[in-house]
Amino acid sequence: xxxxxxxxxxxxxxxxxxxxxxxxxxxxxxxxxxxxxxxxxxxxxxxxxxxxxxxxxxxxxxxxxxxxxxxxxxxxxxxxxxxxxxxxxxxxxxxxxxxxxxx
Amino acid sequence: xxxxxxxxxxxxxxxxxxxxxxxxxxxxxxxxxxxxxxxxxxxxxxxxxxxxxxxxxxxxxxxxxxxxxxxxxxxxxxxxxxxxxxxxxxxxxxxxxxxxxxxxxxxxxxxxxxxxxxxxxxxxxxxxxxxxxxxxxxxxxxxxxxxxxxxxxxxxxxxxxxxxxxxxxx
Amino acid sequence: xxxxxxxxxxxxxxxxxxxxxxxxxxxxxxxxxxxxxxxxxxxxxxxxxxxxxxxxxxxxxxxxxxxxxxxxxxxxxxxxxxxxxxxxxxxxxxxxxxxxxxxxxxxxxxxxxxxxxxxxxxxxxxxxxxxxxxxxxxxxxxxxxxxxxxxxxxxxxxxxxxxxxxxxxxxxxxxxxxxxxxxxxxxxxxxxxxxxxxxxxxxxxxxxxxxxxxxxxxxxxxxxxxxxxxxxxxxxxxxxxxxxxxxxxxxxxxxxxxxxxxxxxxxxxxxxxxxxxxxxxxxxxxxxxxxxxxxxxxxxxxxxxxxxxxxxxxxxxxxxxxxxxxxxxxxxxxxxxxxxxxxxxxxxxxxxxxxxxxxxxxxxxxxxxxxxxxxxxxxxxxxxxxxxxxxx
Numbered sequence: 001x002x003x004x005x006x007x008x009x010x011x012x013x014x015x016x017x018x019x020x021x022x023x024x025x026x027x028x029x030x031x032x033x034x035x036x037x038x039x040x041x042x043x044x045x046x047x048x049x050x051x052x053x054x055x056x057x058x059x060x061x062x063x064x065x066x067x068x069x070x071x072x073x074x075x076x077x078x079x080x081x082x083x084x085x086x087x088x089x090x091x092x093x094x095x096x097x098x099x100x101x102x103x
Numbered sequence: 104x105x106x107x108x109x110x111x112x113x114x115x116x117x118x119x120x121x122x123x124x125x126x127x128x129x130x131x132x133x134x135x136x137x138x139x140x141x142x143x144x145x146x147x148x149x150x151x152x153x154x155x156x157x158x159x160x161x162x163x164x165x166x167x168x169x170x171x172x173x174x175x176x177x178x179x180x181x182x183x184x185x186x187x188x189x190x191x192x193x194x195x196x197x198x199x200x201x202x203x204x205x206x207x208x209x210x211x212x213x214x215x216x217x218x219x220x221x222x223x224x225x226x227x228x229x230x231x232x233x234x235x236x237x238x239x240x241x242x243x244x245x246x247x248x249x250x251x252x253x254x255x256x257x258x259x260x261x262x263x264x265x266x267x268x269x270x271x272x273x
Numbered sequence: 274x275x276x277x278x279x280x281x282x283x284x285x286x287x288x289x290x291x292x293x294x295x296x297x298x299x300x301x302x303x304x305x306x307x308x309x310x311x312x313x314x315x316x317x318x319x320x321x322x323x324x325x326x327x328x329x330x331x332x333x334x335x336x337x338x339x340x341x342x343x344x345x346x347x348x349x350x351x352x353x354x355x356x357x358x359x360x361x362x363x364x365x366x367x368x369x370x371x372x373x374x375x376x377x378x379x380x381x382x383x384x385x386x387x388x389x390x391x392x393x394x395x396x397x398x399x400x401x402x403x404x405x406x407x408x409x410x411x412x413x414x415x416x417x418x419x420x421x422x423x424x425x426x427x428x429x430x431x432x433x434x435x436x437x438x439x440x441x442x443x444x445x446x447x448x449x450x451x452x453x454x455x456x457x458x459x460x461x462x463x464x465x466x467x468x469x470x471x472x473x474x475x476x477x478x479x480x481x482x483x484x485x486x487x488x489x490x491x492x493x494x495x496x497x498x499x500x501x502x503x504x505x506x507x508x509x510x511x512x513x514x515x516x517x518x519x520x521x522x523x524x525x526x527x528x529x530x531x532x533x534x535x536x537x538x539x540x541x542x543x544x545x546x547x548x549x550x551x552x553x554x555x556x557x558x559x560x561x562x563x564x565x566x567x568x569x570x571x572x573x574x575x576x577x578x579x580x581x582x583x584x585x586x587x588x589x590x591x592x593x594x595x596x597x598x599x600x601x602x603x604x605x606x607x608x609x610x611x612x613x614x615x616x617x618x619x620x621x622x623x624x625x626x627x628x629x630x631x632x633x634x635x636x637x638x639x640x641x642x643x644x645x646x647x648x649x650x651x652x653x654x655x656x657x658x659x660x661x662x663x664x665x
Binding site: 002003004005006007008009010012013014015016017018019020021023024025027028029030032033034036037040043044047048050051052053054056057059062063065066067069070071072073074075076077078080081082083084085087088093 | 108112115116119120122123128131132135138139142145146149150151153154157158161165166169170172173174176177190191193194195197198199201202205206209210212217219220223225229230233234238241245248249252253255256257259260262
């Protein structure tokens with residue numbers, strides 16, 4: 001297995017872990033953990049393609065990963081604030097609890 | 104593929120698996136931190152020293168603490184009881200299908216056998232120049248986004264006063 | 274002069290030369306690790322005794338004076354005591370995290386020492402691209418250890434202490450990193466070795482160009498010291514421990530050797546952050562004047578470290594503890610804006626290099642003074658000058 005495909009396999013499995021958490025688990029914090037994992041799996045892809053791609057001097061993948069890092073931090077802050085707000089209203093951090101708009 | 108990479112990949116993947124399966128939310132959060140720190144070490148191993156250390160600084164130093172605080176504030180410190188999921192079979196099936204599809208694509212791609220290029224020399228100066236020349240608009244955008252996120256998070260999480268009083272805690 | 278200055282390096286070369294060529298890199302690394310793991314914990318042992326002696330002197334009492342000459346072997350007695358005490362783990366503790374937390378608190382500062390240039394050519398791990406980032410990334414891991422310690426005990430006081438500690442660590446990390454950033458801006462590198470070399474330029478009368486000798490350097494160093502006191506849980510920012518309020522904070526549930534490890538971690542953190550301050554602002558291992566070069570460089574580093582540690586002990590003996598809201602307000606409404614203005618002034622200083630020296634100084638100092646006055650006004654209003662009336 002070449003180094004690039006090893007990175008891709010790892011990133012693919014990480015993404016699957018995150019997606020599974022988002023689709024299967026009910027607790028909002030675990031859902032957020034899953035989202036973080038998926039973001040980071042994508043980031044690993046960027047770094048791997050930058051490193052093993054044909055033109056590593058351009059730094060494009062590295063830059064994208066840096067920006068994604070900053071966005072992930074913002075996303076975590078807003079996501080956790082939402083979880084706290086929902087908890088305050090429903091006394092539960094279960095994503096199925098907030099269902100007032102269900103028809 | 105080196106032994107170091109296999110070890111780090113194992114650590115990252117194991118911690119990620121634990122983070123999404125454990126019942127105890129504090130343990131899950133700590134496992135997420137371990138997984139993301141392992142990913143930072145993998146970046147360092149991929150010659151992206153700056154990015155790897157930035158990843159550790161941001162995730163271990165900031166995001167981890169945010170998550171842990173949130174776990175405390177929603178009283179998630181006791182292990183969850185009852186069912187963890189409402190639709191485990193459908194979600195599991197979609198996840199497994201997608202993972203299989205991605206792995207199949209990775210194994211079939213002919214481009215991945217290209218020879219490994221020599222390690223590029225990444226200076227922090229080059230990253231800084233890129234950030235302040237080619238990527239200056241995205242950089243400002245990120246600054247704006249982070250400010251907005253900080254203010255928004257503070258506003259959402261503040262207890263609301265007036266028309267819609269929150270139920271008093273038991 | 275040169276032989277004494279390079280003594281550690283020559284010694285290492287001699288020892289490494291004994292081994293076969295294949296082992297030499299490993300032996301070299303092991304020696305560096307061993308030296309760091311020996312020197313700083315030894316300094317910790319010395320500091321515990323000296324701190325109690327100095328605090329005793331400040332409070333008009335003798336301090337420890339029973340064990341060894343003038344009480345200077347007290348650290349050995351303390352060490353034996355903590356080793357032989359029973360290691361108690363509470364029944365509803367999270368055993369794994371309770372065991373891991375002391376390690377997560379002690380190891381990062383030890384790692385952080387590896388990038389500090391202790392003397393000329395004397396740095397264990399020279400990272401020419403990311404030295405400072407490594408320091409902060411490693412330092413950030415302490416926060417996880419603090420949380421693990423506070424939560425795993427299953428005790429509300431230790432959890433309260435951990436929450437206080439985390440809030441404080443995060444709030445004061447910003448001024449700490451941003452004041453270090455001004456030095457990065459002016460050096461143009463994240464390498465700590467390059468920062469010291471940049472400060473070795475010679476000004477008038479053989480005075481080295483320490484960053485402290487600039488307006489932004491003075492303000493940056495003061496901000497750094499304040500934030501460092503908070504990061505190292507030193508008085509007046511020792512709320513996370515606050516013996517009189519929440520027992521011992523996040524390590525309430527620890528006893529015996531693990532308790533001693535937390536103390537060790539705390540002091541190692543203090544040494545690391547002091548060492549960083551020395552490297553960033555006080556010229557690292559450089560003497561103030563070129564004609565003092567005959568003193569070995571590593572002696573200068575440890576001399577400055579000792580002076581800073583003494584300063585923190587003095588502070589502990591002098592200032593009362595802050596309240597939590599005061600602590601937060603101070604960080605976010607005073608320290609952080611002042612740091613940002615300081616970064617701006619540092620940039621101004623960089624671009625006005627060819628101006629008249631006096632005018633340049635006056636402009637920078639005036640801007641910083643105006644910022645200080647403007648930012649400290651709310652505090653002056655909130656805490657009016659107190660007058661005390663004593664009974665006759």
